[in-house]
Amino acid sequence: MKKEETVKLISAEGMEFVIDKEAAMLSQTIRNMLTSPGGFAETEHGEVTFPEISALILEKICQYFYWNLQYSRGKETEFHIEPELTLELMMAANYLHT
Amino acid sequence: MSNQKKRNFHIEAFKHRVVVDPKYAEKIWSILEHAIHEIYNHNASGLSFEELYRNAYNMVLHKFGEKLYSGLVTTMTAHLKEISKSIEAAQGGLFLEELNRKWNDHNKALQMIRDILMYMDRTYIPNTHKTPVHELGLNLWRDNVIHSSKIQSRLLSMLLELIHRERTGEVIDRGLMRNIIKMLMDIGSSVYQEDFEKPFLEVSAEFYRRESQKFIECCDTGDYLKKAEIRLNEEIERVTHFLDVKSEVNITNVVEKEMIANHMMRLIHMENYGLVNMFLDDKYEDLERMYNLFRRVPNGLSITRDVMTSHLREIGKQLVTDAEKLKDPVEFVQRLLDEKDKYDNIINQAFCNDKTFQNALNSSFEYLT
Numbered sequence: 452m453k454k455e456e457t458v459k460l461i462s463a464e465g466m467e468f469v470i471d472k473e474a475a476m477l478s479q480t481i482r483n484m485l486t487s488p489g490g491f492a493e494t495e496h497g498e499v500t501f502p503e504i505s506a507l508i509l510e511k512i513c514q515y516f517y518w519n520l521q522y523s524r525g526k527e528t529e530f531h532i533e534p535e536l537t538l539e540l541m542m543a544a545n546y547l548h549t
Numbered sequence: 550m551s552n553q554k555k556r557n558f559h560i561e562a563f564k565h566r567v568v569v570d571p572k573y574a575e576k577i578w579s580i581l582e583h584a585i586h587e588i589y590n591h592n593a594s595g596l597s598f599e600e601l602y603r604n605a606y607n608m609v610l611h612k613f614g615e616k617l618y619s620g621l622v623t624t625m626t627a628h629l630k631e632i633s634k635s636i637e638a639a640q641g642g643l644f645l646e647e648l649n650r651k652w653n654d655h656n657k658a659l660q661m662i663r664d665i666l667m668y669m670d671r672t673y674i675p676n677t678h679k680t681p682v683h684e685l686g687l688n689l690w691r692d693n694v695i696h697s698s699k700i701q702s703r704l705l706s707m708l709l710e711l712i713h714r715e716r717t718g719e720v721i722d723r724g725l726m727r728n729i730i731k732m733l734m735d736i737g738s739s740v741y742q743e744d745f746e747k748p749f750l751e752v753s754a755e756f757y758r759r760e761s762q763k764f765i766e767c768c769d770t771g772d773y774l775k776k777a778e779i780r781l782n783e784e785i786e787r788v789t790h791f792l793d794v795k796s797e798v799n800i801t802n803v804v805e806k807e808m809i810a811n812h813m814m815r816l817i818h819m820e821n822y823g824l825v826n827m828f829l830d831d832k833y834e835d836l837e838r839m840y841n842l843f844r845r846v847p848n849g850l851s852i853t854r855d856v857m858t859s860h861l862r863e864i865g866k867q868l869v870t871d872a873e874k875l876k877d878p879v880e881f882v883q884r885l886l887d888e889k890d891k892y893d894n895i896i897n898q899a900f901c902n903d904k905t906f907q908n909a910l911n912s913s914f915e916y917l918t
Contacts, residue, residue, distance in 0.1 A: 480667065484598045487664045488657050491598040499599055546606055548671070 458485065459498035460513065462506040467498075474516035479548035504546075508539050512547070574613040577604045578620050584665070585621070588658045589628045601665040614673035621666070625686065629655070629693035637699045645707055648700075649728050652690070659686035691736045695744065704729075708745060709752050715787070716756065727791035734793055746796055750803055753784075757807035765812050769822035771835040777808045778838055801845070810846040817856055824853065825860050828895065836899035854909045857892075861910065864888055865917035889914055 458475045460468045476482045484493050493499050501509065511532070518530045532540060584601050587593055608617045632651050639647040663670065663682040670682050680688065694700060708729065711721045733741040757780070764773050781804050788797040809816075816839075817824045827835050843849030868884055889910075896906045 480602060483664045483667055484602070487598060488660055491593055491596055491661075493598050495594065500597070501599065503603065546603070546668075548667070 457497070460509060461498060461500040462504055462509040463502050464506050466506040466509070468509060468513050470513050470516060474513070474520055477516050477519055477549055478512075481547060504543050505539070508536065508543050511536060511540060512543060512549070515549070574608060574611070574616055577608050577613075578616060580604055581608075581617070581665075582620060582624055585624050585628075585658075585662060588661050589654075591654075593661060598665065602667070605666050606668045609669050609673050614669055614677070617666070617669055618673065618679060621662070621682070622685070622689070625662075625689050626693060629689055633694045633697045633700060636694065637697075637703075644703060645725055645729055648694075648704070649725060649732070651694075652728075652732050655686070655690055659683060662686070687736050691740060695733075695736065695740065701744065705744060705748055709749065712749070712787070713752075713756070716783070723791050730791055730793065738793075741793060746793070746799065749796075750799055753800060754803050754807055757804055758811075761808045761812060765815060770816045770819045770824075770827070770839075771822065771832065773812075773816060774835065774838045774842055777804075777842060780804060780808065781842075805842075805845045809842055809849070813843070813846065813849065813852065817852065824856050828857070828860060828892075831891075831895075833895070833899050836895060840900045840903075850903070850905070854906055857906065858909050858913050861888075861892070861913035862916060865913065869917070885914075885917070 456472050457469050458472050458481070460470065460475065460481075462468070472485070476485070481499065484491070484499060485497075487494065504512075515530060518528070521528070581601060581604055584593075584596055587596060605617060608614065632655070636644070636647050636651055659682075663686070666682055673679075674681055679685075695704070708726070711726060715721045730741070730745070733745055760780070761777075764776055768776065781801065784800050784804055785797060788794065788800060792800075824839070826832075827839070839853070840850075843853055865885075868881060868888070871881075892910050893907075896902060896910060900906050
């Protein structure tokens with residue numbers, strides 16, 4: 452994975468997830484963050500910290516991004532969500548506008 | 550085992566409850582207000598988008614959207630008032646440049662602010678039917694800067710003066726004009742029309758009224774038409790370069806009315822230079838120009854046609870009376886055919902083969918025969 456094409460998402464505990472920009476852009480929020488004309492700190496370093504999202508949820512979200520890309524390319528599989536994660540996942544999805 | 554899991558599940562949900570009291574909202578709002586200040590001062594690189602977005606998100610989520618929205622309006626208005634003071638302070642020619650620069654700054658800041666407040670835009674605003682952030686920014690700019698008493702009249706007079714200078718032959722900064730005009734269009738087409746286009750058309754009408762008066766006193770029809778054509782093309786080119794494309798129709802109407810329609814009869818019937826003389830002297834280029842200009846005004850062509858018809862009948866009458874003197878039928882017919890040929894050519898080359906003129910020609914000759 453080339454450096455320029457990736458973005459680092461950091462969870463509350465400090466766990467880092469490096470994923471493709473294309474996958475991350477599925478979140479409107481992340482997309483705005485990275486394309487905003489401002490010169491905010493995130494665009495400079497290519498990394499975004501989410502102090503309110505836990506590593507477990509963030510991991511699931513990254514998995515979702517990739518699953519979504521695969522699904523739109525034709526590979527239609529199921530995306531399994533553990534029930535105890537649903538509430539936090541939904542709130543994170545609301546926050547990230549995914 | 551599963552019971553315990555369920556209990557854990559509920560406890561975790563409570564963990565997400567944040568303290569919901571006004572002090573909390575105050576704190577978040579002051580963070581956001583500070584951020585907006587920094588953005589307007591070109592200092593955004595120290596800010597974290599995520600932190601600001603999260604703060605705005607939490608405010609709206611915990612029902613403090615009202616406070617956020619009204620705070621935004623107040624803060625932006627205060628900044629815009631400062632900005633308009635600095636624009637007012639600009640001297641002479643720098644006024645437009647300063648306005649342009651501040652407008653670009655404002656747009657950039659607005660976009661950044663809208664991005665941070667995206668959650669509010671998405672949820673609070675549709676629910677309360679308030680104006681979305683971007684539009685709000687444009688409206689506040691319009692109210693506090695463009696319509697501020699000192700700026701509004703100065704802006705208009707500077708724009709009109711630059712256009713006047715260009716009409717008298719000076720070179721002006723077209724790029725700057727284009728940006729300013731585009732700004733007016735972005736704020737709202739009604740702003741463009743009321744604040745600029747209407748006065749522009751009035752001033753232009755006055756300008757062309759005076760110019761056409763000056764020309765008609767000193768020029769013959771051919772020259773006058775040349776000048777009118779140049780002005781018309783100039784205006785069209787000006788529109789493509791820095792005005793709204795919808796203005797083209799309006800300004801060409803003004804030029805056509807003032808320079809052509811108002812003086813049409815005088816041009817056609819001018820002693821020694823009018824339409825009839827053009828026919829007699831085979832002035833194809835002038836005739837073509839006259840056709841192209843007159844077709845733009847109401848009744849332009851019908852009057853031309855009428856004059857041509859009566860002129861042809863005059864020629865015909867002359868031929869007939871001459872023929873009686875000459876008593877040579879072949880000569881008469883030849884001359885008749887020559888005249889018909891000549892006018893066929895004129896219609897073909899100068900009048901674009903216009904059928905109505907062709908018909909008029911034919912009926913005139915029928916009348917003769």
